[in-house]
Amino acid sequence: MTRTNFTRRGVLRTGAVAGAGVALPTIFTASSAAAYTNEPTGGTVTLGFNVPQTGPYADEGADELRAYELAVEHLNGGGDGGLLNTFSSKALKGNGILGKKIEYVTGDTQTKSDAARASARSMIEKDGAIMITGGSSSGVAVAVQDLCQSAGVIFMAGLTHSNDTTGKDKKANGFRHFFNAYMSGAALAPVLAAQYGTDRKAYHLTADYTWGWTQEESIVAATEALGWETVNTVLTPLAATDFSSYIAPVLNSGADVLVLNHYGGNMVNSLTNAVQFGLREKIINNKNFEIVVPLYSRLMARGAGENVKGILGSTNWHWSLQDEASKAFVKSFGTKYGFPPSQAAQTCYAQTLLYADACERAGTFNPCGIAEALEGFEFDGLGNGPTLYRAEDHQCFKDVLVVRGKENPTSEFDVLEVVEVTPRAQVEYAHDHPMFAGGNLGSCNPGA
Amino acid sequence: MDAIILQILNGLDKGSAYALIALGLTLIFGTLGVVNFAHGALFMIGAFCAVTLSRILTLSFETVDPTQTDFLGQPLKVKTTYIEAWFGPEFGGAMIDWAVPLAILFAIPIMIAVGFIMERGLIKHFYKRPHADQILVTFGLAIVLQEIIKAFYGANPIPTPAPAAFKGSFDFGVLLGFEANAIIYPYWRLVYFAFAAIIIGGVFAFLQFTTFGMVVRAGMADRETVGILGINIDKRFTIMFGLAAAVAGLAGVMYAPINSPNYHMGMDFLVLSFVVVVVGGMGSLPGAVAAGFLLGILESFASMNQVKSIFPGIDQIIIYLVAIIILLTRPRGLLGRKGVMED
Structure with missing residues (x-):
């Protein structure tokens, strides 16, 4: 008769030791093979362009996509080289990024946070995208930035103007080239004072979501600092199409200025109704x-037609700028597509070049290396003058344009005219400014 | 007091749009028994009829102006419309300026044809299917139609202004003894309200005072008996579908200057219009019109700062709140008929 010496405790102990023994080499293998999420191993590197391809901002998304395709062409050594010729950093060689040819995949944000996250996740997990960029809404930017932070990839934001993107919702893996609501207020206020005086009563209509709230807060603060009085602030539903019932009481309120904190279709409709x-x-x-x-937004302003004539606002960039970089970009884009680029296109093109340049300077695709290369990076030659990517909040600081709806446009693209180029120093603020408080950049996440 | 009058006026034009769309929806539901979720798309197509006519009238040829340059530094190509070149800037300019009112004539045959094709090509195959199937197929059709429009016209709103003669606003305040600017109202919105009243009156008169209308009303009340009498009620109901499409389309044409048309505008109105139909009473034409104006006015009142300060966010839910209250107290809606959608 034979006796077995198996005990429950013995089996568990043996299993644990054997399991650890089997797993240990795998851990080392994983660590050495993929030090970060989607580390490129072949001759190509994949970028993910997450833009609104359907929904109300589809035209803006299409322009972003055109800019991304142009940037990829230039980075891979095609076309006329675009802004590679004017960019102050000379790390880019026109041979892709770190010698790897750039390929790209696209996703559709639909301008919905959940859809944008799903498409970004799909591009990261299925297509191996190492960087996500694009978008035309602050809600989307905040959501995708959060996802990229968790996934361990860099997010180069597209068009997002809310203070929160680099304020309370900032993330170490996220970077914004576009300006923000605070900067709009700081740039606009002196022009408003010069044009309309300091004794004014303002009535605000504000889109009821993150961007609208921060924009209202910024403009109210900037105009009240001038001496303007804020008569009323009214939140309007994002889904509203007819603003007549919100506009009708304005004249009776004693206000002599109406500030429309609206964007896209909301802006077109509220401005049209007000006129x-x-x-x-x-x-x-x-x-x-x-x-x-x-x-x-020039693309959106076209929707309001003649109603924009003479109306002041701010913008990140405009195709009529006469610096060498802007002229080079307009020439590249205009020759390829037949019309001038929008501000959304310019910021997306610049973000792609900035990402590629940071990879080259860091010598790696590791998000932490790229973040380090972008933090505190001073550059010029991308169309906005001397620019700083501030390390503390990953916000770009550059000149801001104050524009006005043109009275006598010469073409359908000639909607806005630049009234003033507000110098960067005038729109700078401390990184712990109360309007940007509450967030924590955290540390970069390489994933894997 | 002036604020109340102002919001009643606001509600009237909003209600006009709701009423016109809901009227068409009710006509289709009352005659064919179809819950048509593509009806908002018909409103949108109507608005794009105005856009299309405006584009046709502004078709132009290019001449090079060497004194000006385009964004690439090339000599500027200046566009001149054919209509102004052929008929002179005065008459040609007037035609372009009046594109939206002219689009009424343009839209009527197009909308009737669209309605006829929709009914014969797709919806008639779903008459005997459950309402859930009808909703699915018509909702799918609405998405297809709006995507087609987006493919042709893009996603951005397209400005379609009213004639210059109707720009600006009328000061009702002065008329009623209030201060200047107390009650102002845009001329075009007054035109829209008057137009809606004429269309609604016309539809009711057509149904009330013509033999065709009498047969349709009889068919709405008892389709089977009318069929037994040897009347081809299906043919008449198809014509009614075309008429309902034309009503929605005309509502869209005249709405184009109020808010720049975009491919999604039909969906923006669709859900609200269904609430209007349910509140008014399924199948009741007067109910649809009454509920349209009622909900339009209540929506305007809910947007008042005084109301919002007491009930924050009320402007976003007022229509649904009223719908719940009315359905709880009058389950068939305001003027609903017994037996409709109750089997």
């Missing part, structure tokens, strides 16, 4: 009634 109600022809408090649209 229909004849607000701009009215004299209130012995002054001409004025309308201000703090954030302009």
